[in-house]
Amino acid sequence: MSTDYQQARSALGARLRELRYSRPEGRLTGTQLAQHLGWTNSKVSKLENGRQTATPEDLRAWAEATGHPAAYEELEARLRGFESHIRSWRRQLARGHRPVQETWQEEFGRSRIIHAWEESVVAGMLQTAEYARHVFIRYAELQNSVRDTEDAVRARMKQQEWLYEPGRKLRILMWEAALHAQICPRPVLAAQLDRLASAIGLDTVELGIVPLDAPLKISPANGFWVLDERIVITEDWHAELWLDDDESVTGYLKVWNTLRESAVYGTDAHRVIGRARSALDAR
Known part of the structure; x- marks a missing residue:
């Protein structure tokens, strides 16, 4: 996997973590978010640490669960950007x-x-x-x-x-x-x-x-x-x-x-x- 691709995926993961921390109703732990979405804890961890590529559906669910539904378009644009090179x-x-x-x-x-x-x-x-x-x-x-x-x-x-x-x-x-x-x-x-x-x-x-x-x-x-x-x-x-x-x-x-x-x-x-x-x- 290219360094540029990994850097972009890591940056997306950092943005996801930021959204989790800044939920309007208060910060969610990774475990709480995983339970809310019906995911495993490891999936949340991998997404935030750039070890797994999110799907558009993952990003939409994350944005809504963290109280930032409007952030989905930004997240999806980031995903499109680095997947335009590695598909x-x-x-x-x-x-x-x-x-x-x-x-x-x-x-x-x-x-x-x-x-x-x-x-x-x-x-x-x-x-x-x-x-x-x-x-x-x-x-x-x-x-x-x-x-x-x-x-x-x-x-x-x-x-x-x-x-x-x-x-x-x-x-x-x-x-x-x-x-x-x-x-x-x-x-x-x-x-x-x-x-x-x-x-x-x-x-x-x-x-x-x-x-x-x-x-x-x-x-x-x-x-x-x-x-x-x-x-x-x-x-x-x-x-x-x-x-x-x-x-x-x-x-x-x-x-x-x-x-x-x-x-x-x-x-x-x-x-x-x-x-x-x-x-x-x-x-």
Whole structure:
């Protein structure tokens, strides 16, 4: 978790404690507040000490219980501020995958050039509907989130219209391992590999594959997207990170360019995809 994020969460916790202390009817102890809200004592302690992120519902309940209902808007604005950079999957997927995909589509719509690196799955902008379906199902199972698979697939397919708009450019790098990852049945992966091969012919796509046996200058770590050199979106198992400071954008582009030195393109990329296809057929 980033230092900035933790500092913001700690500051929110200090503000919550201040509201508890300044209740108009007199200070509440942490135990009294927990009993009033039907929470555990540890939840109150964690929120006040920045060890747990409050939900908007938590903040509203806290504001009302401490006699400061008008403070909710301020508290919620603080929460929005630091979660705009670290967006937990628990919150994002509370309404399913479709809203997340629509947020990405909005950002894509604002972008002309996208640099991307994917090390474990085929990039969403190049996925078939059936491959995307299996990806969403797996992640919904992992996160125990709302199952809106078909809506999410439609939203992802809608994103791909970006590839057919003049003036756009997707500069995508993928590790060969992503071509072998069987997150879906073999026939689905086979069709996905065929789709990937056909994308090499699109004038809006520059597809580079980093072969498994290619010399590497850096480790092929987690995937990321850089949109118009103004924002980086990357993810971990707990959250997406949206980074818009110049230092982060520059750093991720340096990573992308370093990985690019190990990539192959055109006929050589076709050959790597064909190798994955042959390995799949041989199993």
